Amino acid sequence: MSVTAAQGFLAAGVVAGLKSTGRPDVALVVNRGRRKAVAAVFTSNRAKAHPVLWSQQVVSDGIADAVVLNSGGANCFTGPFGFQTTHATAETVADALGISATDVVVCSTGLIGVGDQIFRDKVLGGATAAAAELDDDGGLAAATAIMTTDTKPKQAVVAGDGWVVGGMAKGAGMLAPGLATMLVVLTTDADLPSEVLDSSLREATRVTFDRLDSDGCMSTNDTVVLLASGESDVVPDQAAFQAAVTELCADLAEQLQADAEGAAHDIRIEVVGAVSDVEAVEVGRSIARNNLFKAAVFGNDPNWGRVLAAIGTTSAEFDPYDVDVTMNGVRVCHAGAPDQPSDAVDLTPRAVHVLVDLKVGDAEATILTNDLTHDYVHENSAYSS
Amino acid sequence: MSVTAAQGFLAAGVVAGLKSTGRPDVALVVNRGRRKAVAAVFTSNRAKAHPVLWSQQVVSDGIADAVVLNSGGANCFTGPFGFQTTHATAETVADALGISATDVVVCSTGLIGVGDQIFRDKVLGGATAAAAELDDDGGLAAATAIMTTDTKPKQAVVAGDGWVVGGMAKGAGMLAPGLATMLVVLTTDADLPSEVLDSSLREATRVTFDRLDSDGCMSTNDTVVLLASGESDVVPDQAAFQAAVTELCADLAEQLQADAEGAAHDIRIEVVGAVSDVEAVEVGRSIARNNLFKAAVFGNDPNWGRVLAAIGTTSAEFDPYDVDVTMNGVRVCHAGAPDQPSDAVDLTPRAVHVLVDLKVGDAEATILTNDLTHDYVHENSAYSS
Structure with a gap:
């Protein structure tokens, strides 16, 4: 059908x-x-x-x-x-x-x-x-x-x-x-x-x-x-x-x-508290494109520092020292400082939810991405041969 | 010293x-x-x-x-x-x-x-x-x-x-x-x-x-x-x-x-024939950030299609059907069509030179990058643990 x-x-x-x-x-x-x-x-x-x-x-x-x-x-x-x-x-x-x-x-x-x-x-x-x-x-x-x-x-x-x-x-x-x-x-x-x-x-x-x-x-x-x-x-x-x-x-x-090539995790990046839809999308996309963050997810490592570093490369309105990051339900960063211990985050399931609260507005957007894995590198280094 | x-x-x-x-x-x-x-x-x-x-x-x-x-x-x-x-x-x-x-x-x-x-x-x-x-x-x-x-x-x-x-x-x-x-x-x-x-x-x-x-x-x-x-x-x-x-x-x-983490190739992307320095840099950077291209280089695959696809995402002036791409001295794409056979390109040396001629001006710029490898994924999925 x-x-x-x-x-x-x-x-x-x-x-x-x-x-x-x-x-x-x-x-x-x-x-x-x-x-x-x-x-x-x-x-x-x-x-x-x-x-x-x-x-x-x-x-x-x-x-x-x-x-x-x-x-x-x-x-x-x-x-x-x-x-x-x-x-x-x-x-x-x-x-x-x-x-x-x-x-x-x-x-x-x-x-x-x-x-x-x-x-x-x-x-x-x-x-x-x-x-x-x-x-x-x-x-x-x-x-x-x-x-x-x-x-x-x-x-x-x-x-x-x-x-x-x-x-x-x-x-x-x-x-x-x-x-x-x-x-x-x-x-x-x-x-x-x-x-x-x-x-x-x-x-x-x-x-x-x-x-x-x-x-x-x-x-x-x-x-x-x-x-x-x-x-x-x-x-x-x-x-x-x-x-x-x-x-x-x-x-x-x-x-x-x-079914993305070589992916081991499906990552849902939900950006809330943005000034506009456009900025929420920009922030979500910047995180989705950060190879260091994506490799960390592959390693089941809730490396929230890489999330903040990715946000910092955007032009979206935000205060780096007033952002919250929650990964699979555990708030690991609050107001630009460590919050709950990273050990409390379980990234072993395929589904990963990253919630970013920019705290500057009411707009939100969700970006879907995947992790960066050995299989991704393998499939894409051998695709045409 | x-x-x-x-x-x-x-x-x-x-x-x-x-x-x-x-x-x-x-x-x-x-x-x-x-x-x-x-x-x-x-x-x-x-x-x-x-x-x-x-x-x-x-x-x-x-x-x-x-x-x-x-x-x-x-x-x-x-x-x-x-x-x-x-x-x-x-x-x-x-x-x-x-x-x-x-x-x-x-x-x-x-x-x-x-x-x-x-x-x-x-x-x-x-x-x-x-x-x-x-x-x-x-x-x-x-x-x-x-x-x-x-x-x-x-x-x-x-x-x-x-x-x-x-x-x-x-x-x-x-x-x-x-x-x-x-x-x-x-x-x-x-x-x-x-x-x-x-x-x-x-x-x-x-x-x-x-x-x-x-x-x-x-x-x-x-x-x-x-x-x-x-x-x-x-x-x-x-x-x-x-x-x-x-x-x-x-x-x-x-x-x-x-000495970049996990890299197997040092890639020099030389963009010539651009309208301005700024556009030459934009084009070079877009290629340098294309994971598919970088994984292909890791696999010693001169995948020039991924180079053109990366250029197409920029705002630089160019005609997709009048671009030449040369890899390690072999022109693999001429005027938006296959030129010399990809087999003629040897990407086994660590040094890779990608020359892109946009043919619309006199400005040029060179961007240095690395390939996307298993070791990169490994090092960055395990860095904080």
Whole structure:
């Protein structure tokens, strides 16, 4: 149950030979409903991959029929040939489905710089095969085909009053602000225009995927797409719809965090007492990106000094000598001095909660991250070999 | 030969019992010359340790007689008691030397949150002992006493025309922009006022220590102090003096990089063709802080895609599809597409050179960093235990 939970959607996942493991590597999601509304959010990285440059154009009119996705190669920095590959992929899907190539969103993930003729041939073959295997129960197959170093497919569904919104996600590496090597496809049978999809999606990603910062690195290929078929014949209340999309994105974001490359801890950094949301996010992100803090968590060491040192690098309003830090329920720092003994903190569970009270306002934000582990170094030092 | 290379300076390093290993842990450098000029640069971290807050006041009048330094505890976030410890340390040195406490710079390094009565007693005992052991050949003893996870003392000397400038440094962890857990003491017998010391030191650190970014983390305790005794009776040309201080700082910065915690590679990121120095530094720093890139270098993998992805997160002017990346002499990316095969790049030497040509201007900058290794994770997950 994921992208095919909503009425009007078909999906497939096939083996195209892009992955040396022989696992599925091309997915297709098609909207066969009476409405073809789309909204999307892309990486804020200025070095954008060809599929992102293509798909930004596709969604600009608010209409899309299909999303084709491949793992096994990011098709990024592959020269003009790479852009032509993206274009050809959309054409192949369009021909198979009898639609226009300009209504086909393309997403790719994998190694940057991979995108030669062999890559193209396999992607096009996969796109053709996927179109032939479309099924209204194909959600899991599609979610499986977009996995890279993910250890499990990621799916979620939220039911509204007579409508549903479901989705799939991949991404276990470069999770970061402004999205990460994260590909997410969401579908709904709610009867809504692209403008409503767009505002709902932006607000949802702002407080979910944008606050997931596994390793501070930002991908060239990140894409989150929301398609609406209208097949439920229900026009939901806009607030209810946005809440459902946010809940769905939060669920998928937590699944991404739980499956981040090499992670041994899922760290929830809750910043309260900030002057503004923006400053709470800045503080949380600074802690989430501090390698010394992340390595300490890996070692089950409640090293609150590294939390304060990270806060000090931000421009957020705070008094270093009036900050409280609580780790897994134990207040280890009060007013810039040691409080409860660090020995009282148990960091052996996978879930770690860091609560920072800046005491200068009422705003708050939560950032999700992971620890810095030997497995992270190992996976990322050997990824392309 | 380091802080005692210049005429007029004495130094000592003693065992105060702060380190569980029993190694020397308190150092003292004293200016006995006819001039007592001082300039200093401190961490830009807004969470500053007590010794930094104290020393900022000490140097504000351009006069200082001595610098006392301890390893084994940062005396940061240790409450009002911690500030009193810093004050008492300066008083102890002042009493022993017959000078004013307000002319004693204090530096501390080690774990944040450590600074209880036992810590204070040991630091004060060490300060008294160091004052009794001052020697005009004490440079190495002092350089040894400030080591934390450093594997070797770091010293350098640059000779001018009738004057010298020498120095010592410690710092193997949180090396980062705006300085790091880096304590540096420089001494000269040149006859210069504090204003000239200050401008020379700021320009030197801007292009040396400020461009050393081992792990992106910024310390609460960083301090670089330059003392001048005037004992050579030579007033150097200001440009020659600044060049010597810069050469000295560059030498010490490279020693810090070479001894960074757990590092297996010393990476020199040279950004050319930028619109401005500021943008060249921003680009270099972004690459230097990209964990995926740093892990790839550890794995001897010339993953230039991660270099481009890191550049894309900056605000610097560039065209992602007109950037060249050369690694250890092999141009692996040209105009946003693969160029020479990655196999041609040999990353097995410790020294790695990454050359990025943005092709939009004439400005350039070089950032020094290290790779992300298993040993880095190990050392920083076990540091406080």
